[in-house]
Amino acid sequence: MTQPTAPGLAVRMRDISKSFGPMRANRNASLEVAVGEIHALVGENGAGKSTLMRILGGLLAPDSGTLEVNGRDVTGWSTPDAIAAGVGVVHQHFMLVPTLTVAENLVLGKEPSRGGQFDYRRAVADVKRLGEETGLVIDGTRLVADLSVGEAQRVEILKTLYRGASVLVLDEPTAVLSPPEVKDLAHVLRRVRDNGGTVIIITHRLDEVMSLSDTITVMRAGETVARLRTADTNPAEIAQAMVGRHVRLTTREFAIVTETAAESTRVREAAGPREGGLVVRNLVVASARKIREVDDVSLMVRPGEILGIAGVEGNGQTELIEAIAGLRAATSGSVIIGTRDLTATSPRERTDAGLSHIPEDRQRRGLVMDYSVADNLILGMQHRFSRAGSLDRAAIAHFAREQIAAFDIRPTDASLPARALSGGNQQKVVVAREMGGARDYSVLLASQPTRGVDVGAILFIHARLLSARDAGKAILLVSAELNEVMSLSDRIAVMCGGRMVVIMPASEATEELLGEYMTGARAAA
Numbered sequence: 001m002t003q004p005t006a007p008g009l010a011v012r013m014r015d016i017s018k019s020f021g022p023m024r025a026n027r028n029a030s031l032e033v034a035v036g037e038i039h040a041l042v043g044e045n046g047a048g049k050s051t052l053m054r055i056l057g058g059l060l061a062p063d064s065g066t067l068e069v070n071g072r073d074v075t076g077w078s079t080p081d082a083i084a085a086g087v088g089v090v091h092q093h094f095m096l097v098p099t100l101t102v103a104e105n106l107v108l109g110k111e112p113s114r115g116g117q118f119d120y121r122r123a124v125a126d127v128k129r130l131g132e133e134t135g136l137v138i139d140g141t142r143l144v145a146d147l148s149v150g151e152a153q154r155v156e157i158l159k160t161l162y163r164g165a166s167v168l169v170l171d172e173p174t175a176v177l178s179p180p181e182v183k184d185l186a187h188v189l190r191r192v193r194d195n196g197g198t199v200i201i202i203t204h205r206l207d208e209v210m211s212l213s214d215t216i217t218v219m220r221a222g223e224t225v226a227r228l229r230t231a232d233t234n235p236a237e238i239a240q241a242m243v244g245r246h247v248r249l250t251t252r253e254f255a256i257v258t259e260t261a262a263e264s265t266r267v268r269e270a271a272g273p274r275e276g277g278l279v280v281r282n283l284v285v286a287s288a289r290k291i292r293e294v295d296d297v298s299l300m301v302r303p304g305e306i307l308g309i310a311g312v313e314g315n316g317q318t319e320l321i322e323a324i325a326g327l328r329a330a331t332s333g334s335v336i337i338g339t340r341d342l343t344a345t346s347p348r349e350r351t352d353a354g355l356s357h358i359p360e361d362r363q364r365r366g367l368v369m370d371y372s373v374a375d376n377l378i379l380g381m382q383h384r385f386s387r388a389g390s391l392d393r394a395a396i397a398h399f400a401r402e403q404i405a406a407f408d409i410r411p412t413d414a415s416l417p418a419r420a421l422s423g424g425n426q427q428k429v430v431v432a433r434e435m436g437g438a439r440d441y442s443v444l445l446a447s448q449p450t451r452g453v454d455v456g457a458i459l460f461i462h463a464r465l466l467s468a469r470d471a472g473k474a475i476l477l478v479s480a481e482l483n484e485v486m487s488l489s490d491r492i493a494v495m496c497g498g499r500m501v502v503i504m505p506a507s508e509a510t511e512e513l514l515g516e517y518m519t520g521a522r523a524a525a
Contacts, residue, residue: 008071010035011067011069011198012067013055014068016028016067017029018060018062022413023413023416026055026222031056031224033215036194036196036198038193038214039216040212041200041201041217044455045423045425046221048221050423052219053089055067057169062075088160089160090168095156099143101144102127102140102142103120106130107123107126127140127158130161136185146287146289148314167199168192204454209238213230215227242455243455276302276338278300279299279335279336279337280335282333283296284296285319285330291331293319294498295316297499299476301474306466308485309477309485309492309495310479310495310518312519317478321357321360321445321447323335337353337443354442355445356441357444358445359430362423373417374414374415376429377399379433381438384438406436407431407432410425424457427449431461441473443473444468444473449465482514
């Protein structure tokens, strides 16, 4: 493996170690990033990437080791120090104030003034200007609380650029962006680099690593294991360095497309449709910004089928899933599981009727971050682990050990709070709870199920989804990843402007065709 050299370093981290109690996040890790390059930091979930970047951004101090930025030793500096020095970190989980508008969040701490007063009009204009410059367009007057996950990510990126960052760190920035938005972001990052800035991007998508980066650092188990020039390597070599063993990649990025899966699809199609599953009829859902965020949507997911929904973020997918799950009231329409009309029921009643839900935002909707991993694994099922009015801690601990082993959750200590885990391992906790042995479900809502998880976890979750489908579960899959939707789905629907514009067999779908429906370039079928 070749090691890149650089004429000048924007960032040098040497022998960084960081522990959280018994958990060792970084072990003598090192990172060198040249001025004027895009550097990819890759590794499995829990490899220590985000911890290393939190140290760079001043959120954490290392237990040992040194940090230099532009040749100056800044070990142990604070977040304000980092921002003042031009280091901007866009975190995987957002750090926005939900009760403020987009514009207010953008300028927070650096507010424009006029006559001694906050110039809100100028702040809104700054959002528009920066959005047009970068392609990350968003209405500055909207409340952050009303934004989709993808829209909130745009605000995070814009906020960092607004502060004039010369070293821009992005933790899984494209995980919530549509393909056109990913292209816009790539253009932004290349422009930052070409103007002399430095970009560090954490991503699990090896196609992005190959297309975007100039150099790569690979981490495994908290250590730096490889430094590579992108032009001299390939995805298989990177993946092998990440996991410490040979990885066989498919033609579509880590998607499981096997003859067995194709054969099972043919068998089900030959058998014809089954009764039951999920039926949604003429559903209308409002939001704070639109009377019809979901506009007269009807769909059916049969047992033993995956219906995938594609669409640009913010076109009603979030509201649709939340309305089906009972987390958001519908204006009109109906939700039926099996033979039961559950339109007017609570989330708990829907769960009892066989509905399981992997939410798109694991931290806001999927986990209680201060609860232990064990307690998060039984959320909504506490009654099954109760005896004489009290929780049976021994049974919970036993169940947690089983799920941690079955879903490869790291670290394996079930007593740790959920916030101590990496984003990918937090996702595994949610998937384990919603698809694991204690959940008796017939319908699964899987919203962005592999967002922010590593190569191995993607394969594992895909296999679980296919296994659940083949076991007769009805699965409604929402994903910003077209490859994921196309690889896993039996039928594919596209949402645009809150409406279901087309539903087609997966065998008839292409990225180009779906892209036309997603952007409104092709009319509803």
